[in-house]
Amino acid sequence: MAIIGQILFFIALVLGVGFFTLNIKKLIRNIKLGKTVDCTDRKGDRFKQMAKVALGQSKMVVRPIAGILHIIVYVGFIIINIEVIEIIIDGLFGTHRVLSFMGGFYNFLIGTFEILALLVFVGVVVFWLRRNAIKITRFWANEMKGWPKDDANYILYFEMILMGLFLLMNAADYQLQLSGAAHYAQQDGSIVGAFPVSQYISPLLAGLSESSLILVERSAWWLHIFGILFFLNYLYYSKHLHILLAFPNTYLAKLQPKGEMDNLESVKQEVALMMDPNADPFAAPSGDDEAAEPEKFGASDVFDLNQVQLLNAYTCTECGRCTSECPANQTGKKLSPRKIMMDTRDRLQEVSKQIDAKKDPKEDGKQLLDDYITREELWACTTCNACVQACPIGIDPLSIILDMRRYLVMEQSAAPNELNVAMGNIENNGAPWPYNQMDRLNWANEN
Amino acid sequence: MNTDNINTEKIKVPTMAEYMAQGKKPEVLFWVGCAGSFDDRAKKITKAFIKLLTKAKVDYAVLGTEESCTGDPAKRSGNEFLFQMQAAMNIEVLNGYEVKKIVTACPHCFNTIKNEYPELGGNYEVVHHTQFLKSLMEEGRLRVEGGKFKGKRITFHDPCYLGRANNEYEAPRDLLRKLEVELLEMRKCKSQGLCCGAGGGQMFKEPEKGNKDVNVLRTEQALETKPEAIAAGCPFCNTMMTDGVKNKNKENEVEVLDVAEMIAQAQDL
Numbered sequence: 001m002a003i004i005g006q007i008l009f010f011i012a013l014v015l016g017v018g019f020f021t022l023n024i025k026k027l028i029r030n031i032k033l034g035k036t037v038d039c040t041d042r043k044g045d046r047f048k049q050m051a052k053v054a055l056g057q058s059k060m061v062v063r064p065i066a067g068i069l070h071i072i073v074y075v076g077f078i079i080i081n082i083e084v085i086e087i088i089i090d091g092l093f094g095t096h097r098v099l100s101f102m103g104g105f106y107n108f109l110i111g112t113f114e115i116l117a118l119l120v121f122v123g124v125v126v127f128w129l130r131r132n133a134i135k136i137t138r139f140w141a142n143e144m145k146g147w148p149k150d151d152a153n154y155i156l157y158f159e160m161i162l163m164g165l166f167l168l169m170n171a172a173d174y175q176l177q178l179s180g181a182a183h184y185a186q187q188d189g190s191i192v193g194a195f196p197v198s199q200y201i202s203p204l205l206a207g208l209s210e211s212s213l214i215l216v217e218r219s220a221w222w223l224h225i226f227g228i229l230f231f232l233n234y235l236y237y238s239k240h241l242h243i244l245l246a247f248p249n250t251y252l253a254k255l256q257p258k259g260e261m262d263n264l265e266s267v268k269q270e271v272a273l274m275m276d277p278n279a280d281p282f283a284a285p286s287g288d289d290e291a292a293e294p295e296k297f298g299a300s301d302v303f304d305l306n307q308v309q310l311l312n313a314y315t316c317t318e319c320g321r322c323t324s325e326c327p328a329n330q331t332g333k334k335l336s337p338r339k340i341m342m343d344t345r346d347r348l349q350e351v352s353k354q355i356d357a358k359k360d361p362k363e364d365g366k367q368l369l370d371d372y373i374t375r376e377e378l379w380a381c382t383t384c385n386a387c388v389q390a391c392p393i394g395i396d397p398l399s400i401i402l403d404m405r406r407y408l409v410m411e412q413s414a415a416p417n418e419l420n421v422a423m424g425n426i427e428n429n430g431a432p433w434p435y436n437q438m439d440r441l442n443w444a445n446e447n
Numbered sequence: 448m449n450t451d452n453i454n455t456e457k458i459k460v461p462t463m464a465e466y467m468a469q470g471k472k473p474e475v476l477f478w479v480g481c482a483g484s485f486d487d488r489a490k491k492i493t494k495a496f497i498k499l500l501t502k503a504k505v506d507y508a509v510l511g512t513e514e515s516c517t518g519d520p521a522k523r524s525g526n527e528f529l530f531q532m533q534a535a536m537n538i539e540v541l542n543g544y545e546v547k548k549i550v551t552a553c554p555h556c557f558n559t560i561k562n563e564y565p566e567l568g569g570n571y572e573v574v575h576h577t578q579f580l581k582s583l584m585e586e587g588r589l590r591v592e593g594g595k596f597k598g599k600r601i602t603f604h605d606p607c608y609l610g611r612a613n614n615e616y617e618a619p620r621d622l623l624r625k626l627e628v629e630l631l632e633m634r635k636c637k638s639q640g641l642c643c644g645a646g647g648g649q650m651f652k653e654p655e656k657g658n659k660d661v662n663v664l665r666t667e668q669a670l671e672t673k674p675e676a677i678a679a680g681c682p683f684c685n686t687m688m689t690d691g692v693k694n695k696n697k698e699n700e701v702e703v704l705d706v707a708e709m710i711a712q713a714q715d716l
Contacts, residue, residue: 259612260562264527271531327642332658380655383647384607405525422651430515431481441511443490444460
């Protein structure tokens with residue numbers, strides 16, 4: 001009988017990990033739809049940034065309550081997953097607590113896992129309360145209606161169930177060891193593992209027969225591992241990819257001062273040509289260029305963004321710290337930096353589905369601009385970098401806003417009229433206002 | 448009578464062209480910026496800073512009619528072409544004069560020349576005027592002390608392009624502390640400071656539809672500290688905050704002043 005369980009476990013493991021791998025491959029394929037960007041510089045600084053911001057959670061604690069709760073859940077998540085190694089070995093080989101040969105250290109580990117599981121459970125309950133009972137504003141914005149709100153709650157329920165199952169499994173196991181059940185109990189009657197939390201649950205199970213206890217322990221064990229495999233595969237369909245992508249995202253995030261915005265390469269060539277007194281304006285394009293389509297300025301769809309921007313979109317976990325710091329959003333404008341990231345991801349997922357269906361995603365009559373992100377949102381931005389500063393994992397919504405403005409201005413001449421006036425003034429008299437450049441030093445002679 | 452009193456009318460503002468004609472180079476180029484050149488309120492900041500430069504005997508010059516917009520509002524509105532054209536022209540002028548060091552009272556000019564010009568061929572040491580004044584003070588060239596602001600309740604509004612954009616939060620505050628003011632922090636300050644609402648080209652357009660103007664919200668945050676004056680370090684923030692104070696009918700109680708103006712006033716310049 002036991003061998004059937006082992007085979008079932010093996011199949012579940014292969015299916016779970018296999019399906020996850022396929023989705024990760026798809027994710028990488030989708031990110032590669034973006035333009036390449038060179039991030040091979042300053043490796044040391046990049047690792048430092050990743051260690052500090054992703055591993056060290058340095059920007060999470062800017063908001064101390066959410067920050068500390070998150071650190072508990074994060075540390076709990078990572079450390080409790082060490083236990084998954086044992087679960088996998090036990091599952092494959094039909095052993096019971098195979099790592100218990102480590103003795104005292106094993107007991108210490110299991111004890112730690114239990115305490116962390118309890119802390120994670122409490123943390124997740126508080127998170128749920130913050131979203132659903134206290135109704136913190138950033139979780140109730142327009143873009144959070146429907147799926148995003150449910151998605152966030154599903155993840156919290158999941159974690160509550162997983163932690164609950166882990167503790168229930170240990171409680172039943174402890175009870176079985178106490179009652180000297182075969183396969184569970186040690187020859188010498190000693191207890192394997194320490195159960196600082198589940199020992200308080202096990203009295204509830206004390207009345208059960210040995211076979212019922214085994215049923216409870218096995219069910220909890222199976223549901224726990226199935227839950228983990230399901231959660232792993234849920235990631236790709238949810239906002240929760242940040243648990244993996246926060247690391248590459250912070251590694252690849254901008255290292256320059258926040259105020260520095262990239263100088264468009266394609267424009268550089270054009271300007272160099274215009275400034276070159278020897279350039280022949282009527283020269284025929286050289287052979288190679290003739291066939292090449294001139295590069296599009298700015299972005300109107302996900303293909304025009306770069307790979308880091310697309311990774312940013314997948315990494316966003318919709319916490320809304322960006323939006324709650326955004327001056328435009330705080331004053332009732334439509335712009336929400338979080339929505340910019342969610343729209344980019346949703347459009348990319350739509351494109352992904354069309355590629356899967358062997359259709360040309362550029363021909364679907366839709367694009368990121370207008371179909372997802374409106375011009376009103378783009379023109380509300382003050383480029384103040386509050387959103388970039390607020391993001392705990394290095395996402396840059398401003399760079400997408402700027403690239404889309406570039407498309408509107410340089411490809412469509414669709415800037416708001418007052419901005420066109422200001423830009424016309426800069427072009428004609430070197431200032432955004434209609435003053436003559438020759439009057440620039442007049443202030444020195446005024447009182 | 449304070450013999451140090453400096454009347455701007457008596458100050459001759461030297462230009463790079465004049466320096467060149469004499470075969471000299473100044474210690475620093477003062478990049479005045481469009482607001483500092485043309486906006487009536489910002490011109491007062493320019494003059495206050497000129498007085499301080501003169502007082503500290505700084506060997507400086509301006510570009511005068513050879514200066515042009517850095518291109519910041521164009522770039523941030525999405526017009527990269529216009530930005531790079533402006534940058535190319537300015538860099539040609541600056542490199543022609545072999546400029547090494549630039550000081551400016553505008554955080555937007557500061558950010559653009561410091562961060563975006565190098566890749567286009569313009570490499571200079573660029574400092575914001577509060578950083579420059581702080582270094583003058585530390586070198587003992589400029590006295591910054593008490594005067595009329597001593598003990599006054601002052602809050603400082605961080606300009607986005609000085610603070611978050613370039614991580615300079617302390618230079619203006621150090622100067623204010625030297626003025627012995629009672630420095631008050633808004634609940635949103637430094638890296639979390641709220642924008643005045645003027646950046647990204649917003650200065651030159653009507654705001655998008657909303658339920659409040661950004662400058663009004665920021666002014667409310669400033670007024671919460673019950674200040675006697677709001678200190679600023681950017682001509683655009685200055686305009687936005689001044690409008691915000693007017694919107695709250697507090698213009699007779701709360702002044703909006705640039706840090707340079709405060710230092711100049713404290714010394715009765």
